[in-house]
Amino acid sequence: MSTSSMTSAAAAQPDAWDWAAVSDFMPYFWDGVLTTLQVLALGSLISFTLGLVWALALRAPSRFVRWPVGMLTEFIRNTPLLVQLFFLFFVLPEWGIQFSALTTGIVAIGLHYSTYTAQVYRAGIDGVPTGQWEAARALSLPYHRTWTAVILPQAVRRVVPALGNYVIAMLKDTPLLAGIGVLELLQRARLQATDTFQYTEALTVVGIAFILIAYPSSLLIRSLERRLVH
Amino acid sequence: MTVGLWQNWVLPGIWITLQLTVYSAALATAVAFGVGIARTHRLKTVRFLAGLYTEVFRGTSALVLMFWLFFVMPQLVGWSLVPMWAAVLALGLSYGAYGAEIVRGALGAVAPAQREAGVALSFTPWQRLRLILLPQAVPEMIPPFCNLLIELLKGTALVSLLGIGDVSFAAYLVRLATQDSAQIYGITLVIYFVIAFALTRGMKALERRAKAGVGKAPAAMGVGGGTA
Numbered sequence: 186m187s188t189s190s191m192t193s194a195a196a197a198q199p200d201a202w203d204w205a206a207v208s209d210f211m212p213y214f215w216d217g218v219l220t221t222l223q224v225l226a227l228g229s230l231i232s233f234t235l236g237l238v239w240a241l242a243l244r245a246p247s248r249f250v251r252w253p254v255g256m257l258t259e260f261i262r263n264t265p266l267l268v269q270l271f272f273l274f275f276v277l278p279e280w281g282i283q284f285s286a287l288t289t290g291i292v293a294i295g296l297h298y299s300t301y302t303a304q305v306y307r308a309g310i311d312g313v314p315t316g317q318w319e320a321a322r323a324l325s326l327p328y329h330r331t332w333t334a335v336i337l338p339q340a341v342r343r344v345v346p347a348l349g350n351y352v353i354a355m356l357k358d359t360p361l362l363a364g365i366g367v368l369e370l371l372q373r374a375r376l377q378a379t380d381t382f383q384y385t386e387a388l389t390v391v392g393i394a395f396i397l398i399a400y401p402s403s404l405l406i407r408s409l410e411r412r413l414v415h
Numbered sequence: 416m417t418v419g420l421w422q423n424w425v426l427p428g429i430w431i432t433l434q435l436t437v438y439s440a441a442l443a444t445a446v447a448f449g450v451g452i453a454r455t456h457r458l459k460t461v462r463f464l465a466g467l468y469t470e471v472f473r474g475t476s477a478l479v480l481m482f483w484l485f486f487v488m489p490q491l492v493g494w495s496l497v498p499m500w501a502a503v504l505a506l507g508l509s510y511g512a513y514g515a516e517i518v519r520g521a522l523g524a525v526a527p528a529q530r531e532a533g534v535a536l537s538f539t540p541w542q543r544l545r546l547i548l549l550p551q552a553v554p555e556m557i558p559p560f561c562n563l564l565i566e567l568l569k570g571t572a573l574v575s576l577l578g579i580g581d582v583s584f585a586a587y588l589v590r591l592a593t594q595d596s597a598q599i600y601g602i603t604l605v606i607y608f609v610i611a612f613a614l615t616r617g618m619k620a621l622e623r624r625a626k627a628g629v630g631k632a633p634a635a636m637g638v639g640g641g642t643a
Contacts (some may be wrong), residue, residue: 263565263611264604265572268583272604275596357476364576371479384486392483396474403474 206386210377214390217373221359224291224369228359229352231295236302241332243307258300266297267361274365290362290369298355302348309344310336346410353402357395370394420589428585429606435499435571435581436610439506440564446511451518452544465515472512478573481505485577502574510567517559521552554625561618565611572607582606 242254261269270293277284284292313336321331360371368376374387453465472480485501488494496504525548533543575583586603590596 260604260608263569264607265569265583267572267575268586268600268603268607271583271586272596272600275590276600279597357474360476360478361573363478371476371482375482378486383490384482385490388479388483388487392475392479395476395479396471399474400470403470 203383203386206381206383207390209381210374210387210390213373213377214370214394217368217370217391218394220287220367220369221356224287224294224359224362224367225352225356227291228294228298228355231292232298232302232351232355233348235295235299237306239299239303240306240310243303244310258303261297262300266293266358267364269293269297270361270365286362286365286367290359290365290367294355294358294362297358298351301351301354305344305347305351306340308347309340312343313339342413345413346406349402349406349409353399353406356399356402420592424580424585424588425582425602425606428580428582429610431579432568432571432581432583433610435502435506435574435579436564436568438503439510439571440567442503442507443510443514443563443567444560446507447514447518450511450515451522454515454519455522457540469512469515472509473516475509477505477509477570478576480509481573481577498574498577498579502571502577502579506567506570506573510563510570513566514560514563517556517563518552520559521555522548524555525551554622557618557622557625561615561622564614564618568611568614569607 239254239258242250243258245251245254270290273284273293274286274289277289317335317339318331321335326335359369362369363372363375366372370391374391378384378387450465450468453461454469456462456465481502484496484505485498488496488501529547529551530543533547538546571581572583574581575587578584582603586599589599593599
């Protein structure tokens with residue numbers, strides 16, 4: 186066999202798994218996990234709060250509130266998060282609003298998922314038996330007390346598992362933030378791999394990390410669902 | 416935006432987005448039916464493997480999977496995929512796992528008496544599935560599949576991160592050329608919304624036809640059964 190053919194055979198041979206590359210990546214990995222969890226926590230907070238605002242606005246007595254909110258949430262829900270992310274990241278500075286990539290990412294993910302959580306809240310509110318509304322009216326409870334003391338406590342209990350599912354969906358969408366340069370898990374892995382050319386280790390560790398976070402979370406949500414809803 | 420930019424980037428981008436959606440949806444549907452039916456199989460091992468598939472692919476991000484297929488596969492097993500096929504595989508395998516749950520749910524929702532009737536008529540498991548369960552389950556699957564298709568359409572935007580010239584990547588190029596982010600990203604969002612809206616309308620029409628078809632099915636089967 187000639188030297189050149191031996192070289193090409195060696196080049197075609199896939200690289201073996203390198204544990205040293207995994208340990209080199211670990212410090213960046215933990216930093217990435219922290220950023221991912223930060224995005225997830227703040228994104229969830231925004232989506233839960235804003236989702237409730239949308240859900241209440243969609244039930245407002247005035248159609249001048251219901252209609253624009255309905256259109257806006259429908260539009261956000263039917264367009265990709267990645268393009269929304271680019272829109273906010275590149276357009277807001279043109280309008281004089283400057284956020285860091287991380288803040289933009291958190292706002293985008295929170296805003297996007299708020300349109301989904303709004304649907305969840307809506308289903309939860311619709312699920313409260315009509316008798317509860319009638320009882321509140323019979324007790325002459327004011328409008329805001331009917332919501333805060335009677336309807337919402339019952340609705341929120343029903344929607345907790347569904348909201349949990351969206352937290353997992355959000356977790357799996359956090360890698361999109363790599364598109365605007367946020368140093369979350371995927372972006373850390375990508376940078377590390379670009380430096381060392383060892384894509385296998387970094388990207389596999391990130392993939393496994395997602396499964397290890399998402400699967401126990403979905404088990405937890407299933408048990409919550411059994412306890413709270415049934 | 417100038418006509419040249421539309422012709423050179425945005426229109427081909429829309430075409431690639433549509434192609435990606437169609438290919439990935441075809442793969443996702445095949446995976447969904449294969450894995451979803453396997454999840455109702457009588458053999459425990461088949462059910463376990465199908466369950467493992469759904470948990471693994473639902474547990475990870477489609478973007479991480481796409482990067483893994485594109486960057487890791489060549490290093491790990493020596494198979495190089497062109498970016499387009501890495502994207503189609505990632506989207507198809509990932510959304511197929513969600514689809515499998517829809518198929519499993521719809522098959523489980525068919526009344527148990529229907530399955531028992533098939534057993535009583537000495538139908539083979541394949542005949543029961545083909546003649547009794549699927550015709551009743553498929554109309555139930557259409558609304559959740561419609562949602563899945565919209566999610567898939569939105570998911571195709573991920574491929575722009577691999578540099579595939581879909582509509583999102585076209586937007587990126589136009590932004591670089593014109594420095595006008597608001598216009599191009601605004602237009603891109605509207606393009607996705609219009610495609611999603613058209614898909615919803617199309618699926619609604621399909622749902623109406625499927626439901627009408629189910630209404631006719633028992634009579635047609637009754638006639639067939641009588642003559643046989």
